[in-house]
Amino acid sequence: QHKIVIIGAGIAGLSACIRLRSQGHKVEVYEANDYPGGKLTAFEEKGYRFDMGPSLFTMPQFVEDIFKTAKKPIAHYFQYKKKSVVCNYFYEDGTTFSARADQQQFAKEASKTFNVAEETVLKYLEHSKTKYDLTASLFLEKSLHKVSTYLSKDTLNAMFKVNSLDINTTLADYNAKVFKDERLQQFYNRFATYNGSSPYQTPGIMSMIPHLEQYFGTYIPKGGMHQISMSLFQLAKDIGVKFHFNSKVEKILVEKKRAVGIVVKGKDISADVVVTNSDVVPTYRHLLKEHKAPEKVLQQPRSSSALIFYWGITKQFPELDLHNIFFSKDYKTEFDYIFNKKDVHHDPTVYINITSKDEPNDAPEGCENWFTMINVPSNTGQDWGTIITEARKNIIAKVSRLLKEDISQLIQCEAILDPRTIESRTQSYQGALYGASSNNKYAAFLRHPNFKQSIKNLYFCGGSVHPGGGIPLCLLSGKIVSELIEKAI
Ligand code: FAD
Numbered sequence: 001q002h003k004i005v006i007i008g009a010g011i012a013g014l015s016a017c018i019r020l021r022s023q024g025h026k027v028e029v030y031e032a033n034d035y036p037g038g039k040l041t042a043f044e045e046k047g048y049r050f051d052m053g054p055s056l057f058t059m060p061q062f063v064e065d066i067f068k069t070a071k072k073p074i075a076h077y078f079q080y081k082k083k084s085v086v087c088n089y090f091y092e093d094g095t096t097f098s099a100r101a102d103q104q105q106f107a108k109e110a111s112k113t114f115n116v117a118e119e120t121v122l123k124y125l126e127h128s129k130t131k132y133d134l135t136a137s138l139f140l141e142k143s144l145h146k147v148s149t150y151l152s153k154d155t156l157n158a159m160f161k162v163n164s165l166d167i168n169t170t171l172a173d174y175n176a177k178v179f180k181d182e183r184l185q186q187f188y189n190r191f192a193t194y195n196g197s198s199p200y201q202t203p204g205i206m207s208m209i210p211h212l213e214q215y216f217g218t219y220i221p222k223g224g225m226h227q228i229s230m231s232l233f234q235l236a237k238d239i240g241v242k243f244h245f246n247s248k249v250e251k252i253l254v255e256k257k258r259a260v261g262i263v264v265k266g267k268d269i270s271a272d273v274v275v276t277n278s279d280v281v282p283t284y285r286h287l288l289k290e291h292k293a294p295e296k297v298l299q300q301p302r303s304s305s306a307l308i309f310y311w312g313i314t315k316q317f318p319e320l321d322l323h324n325i326f327f328s329k330d331y332k333t334e335f336d337y338i339f340n341k342k343d344v345h346h347d348p349t350v351y352i353n354i355t356s357k358d359e360p361n362d363a364p365e366g367c368e369n370w371f372t373m374i375n376v377p378s379n380t381g382q383d384w385g386t387i388i389t390e391a392r393k394n395i396i397a398k399v400s401r402l403l404k405e406d407i408s409q410l411i412q413c414e415a416i417l418d419p420r421t422i423e424s425r426t427q428s429y430q431g432a433l434y435g436a437s438s439n440n441k442y443a444a445f446l447r448h449p450n451f452k453q454s455i456k457n458l459y460f461c462g463g464s465v466h467p468g469g470g471i472p473l474c475l476l477s478g479k480i481v482s483e484l485i486e487k488a489i
Contacts, residue, residue, distance in 0.1 A: 008277030010038030012461040014232040015478025032248035037229030051225040055353035059472040078231035087323035114184040131208035145449035166204025174204035196303025201439035259458035281429035302378035302432035305419035312412040348374040378430035379419035434469025
């Protein structure tokens with residue numbers, strides 16, 4: 001039995017601590033906040049419950065896998081249901097489109113709305129699946145930086161078929177080649193935002209993302225997204241992981257090129273293995289100050305961030321569902337603002353998440369809890385006060401126009417999250433949602449590995465390292481770390 005300390009109780013830290021405890025180690029988690037979950041948390045206001053961060057739940061098998069590893073029945077902790085409507089879309093020209101989970105039904109509806117052959121849509125999805133199947137075991141499920149990864153059969157297979165992965169074209173160009181209708185292109189371009197990238201820069205391989213939504217499906221946990229982190233936290237405690245809250249780690253102790261512990265509130269805490277779930281940039285800048293940082297990796301441009309208005313709305317809208325998108329008219333300009341001008345366009349795409357559609361207790365009777373979000377650049381010192389005032393005005397005008405109702409009159413309460421507060425609450429560099437962006441084809445290789453060659457017994461998990469951001473990948477990073485540690489000690 002080894003003593004392992006984990007820095008941070010984000011979703012990746014929770015995944016890692018449960019797996020390492022299940023391997024029989026003594027595991028202690030040190031968390032700066034007074035709650036677990038990091039970005040995956042929630043709050044209540046005036047009878048409304050809001051999930052604060054993630055709202056889209058895909059690939060529940062990765063959560064299930066953690067309960068299996070811990071040999072505990074998931075149903076005691078966590079339940080979820082599949083959505084039959086994935087997302088409702090509203091376009092400025094008045095088009096509305098309800099994306100169904102069932103592929104055949106989806107293709108049928110898409111064919112009617114966007115004047116495209118059903119087979120074209122089904123073929124796109126099939127290609128999306130091929131890309132996922134070819135690369136998942138290489139890019140996502142293993143450490144990308146161990147030689148054995150490169151030598152596996154799956155890797156070689158993927159490399160040989162690299163042409164069919166559309167790495168040398170952008171997602172937007174790839175979609176424009178497949179679909180004539182610009183609205184359908186916009187629909188598929190949006191998947192770049194699932195890892196905080198631009199469809200006009202991210203490679204065509206990202207057309208595998210729709211596969212996650214349209215093959216594995218989208219789900220809603222009973223009790224909301226917050227139940228993902230809360231159920232894992234409960235499981236971790238039940239199997240004997242020890243948590244220390246309000247315990248910001250100040251330093252990682254290294255002796256003779258080995259991690260030997262951490263410093264918390266000026267006190268040395270020794271350990272055989274240290275796992276950091278903190279963003280990789282503050283890990284190097286604050287916790288490993290005396291060590292050489294991998295500058296090329298740390299200086300990768302960040303993914304987008306988010307500006308969110310949590311609104312208690314005193315009306316119910318039957319045309320809305322759990323996930324709703326109000327598209328901008330000019331998607332290209334919107335992304336040019338986010339990634340090149342580092343600013344927010346006056347006509348942003350607005351995403352509204354309403355958990356009270358599935359969880360009626362999340363809002364008072366006759367009301368809805370609107371999580372209203374736009375993509376914004378990461379924080380590089382913009383005048384957020386002015387951006388927020390302008391965005392609020394533009395969002396209200398846009399949604400009111402498309403829903404034909406003045407929503408400003410319906411806002412009973414409001415809270416706001418912006419890149420600065422995302423950064424200060426979770427230490428995520430520049431408040432980016434997904435670590436570095438995937439705006440170039442080498443991004444996967446430029447993410448920090450899950451270990452450090454020059455410091456033994458130090459491991460990295462979380463959205464800013466391999467395999468990337470988002471709940472499924474963060475859960476996988478915890479798994480990869482636990483497997484690397486099992487092999488190493
Ligand atoms: P984080 O959640 O960033 O947590 C890191 C933890 O480490 C924090 O609790 C922090 O306090 C702690 N910590 C850091 N440094 C220290 C230190 N020195 N000492 C002690 N503790 C420390 N993903 C999806 O899958 N679907 C979505 O719909 C989605 N939407 C999102 C919307 C928003 C608004 C946001 C913010 C994120 C969204 N994401 C989504 C991304 C997802 O939330 C993240 O990728 C994921 O939660 C990151 O988890 P993590 O384990 O890397 O760490």
